[in-house]
Amino acid sequence: MQGTRYILSEYVEQAMAQALYDKLEDSTFSGRIPVCxxxxxxxxTLHQCEDELRSTLEDWIxxxxxFGHTLPVIRGIDLNKEPTREPMDAL
Structure with a gap:
């Protein structure tokens, strides 16, 4: 479906776009997302580090x-909003 927006997937992608990577002295890699x-x-490898970082980010979210922690708003995506509930008769 084109035009479908998956808020959680978009949040992960935007957070990953802010990731910073370093090559360590032993030739392995570290990655972090400063805002998270x-x-x-x-x-x-850099690819393995990126995969691990994505997995860590997903678990963190x-x-x-x-637990109701306040998550950072990333590029206008706010996961902290209370869900809206529709009355049952509206369905």
Missing amino acids: KGVVAFGT LVGLK
């Missing part, structure tokens, strides 16, 4: 949502 405090990953 504590989201850090390591890998033997799910834990944050579950």
Whole structure:
């Protein structure tokens, strides 16, 4: 479906676009997303590090949502909004 917007997927993509990577002394890689405090990953290759970082970010988001932590607004995407509920008769 073109035009369909998946807010969580877009949030992950926009956060990953802000990722910073470093090559370490042992030739492995570290990655972090500064706006998402504590989201850090390591890998033997840059690609593995990126995959690990994405997985860590996804887990971080799910834990944050579950426990009601305030997540950073990234490029206008705010996951902190209270869900809107429609009355049952509206369905």
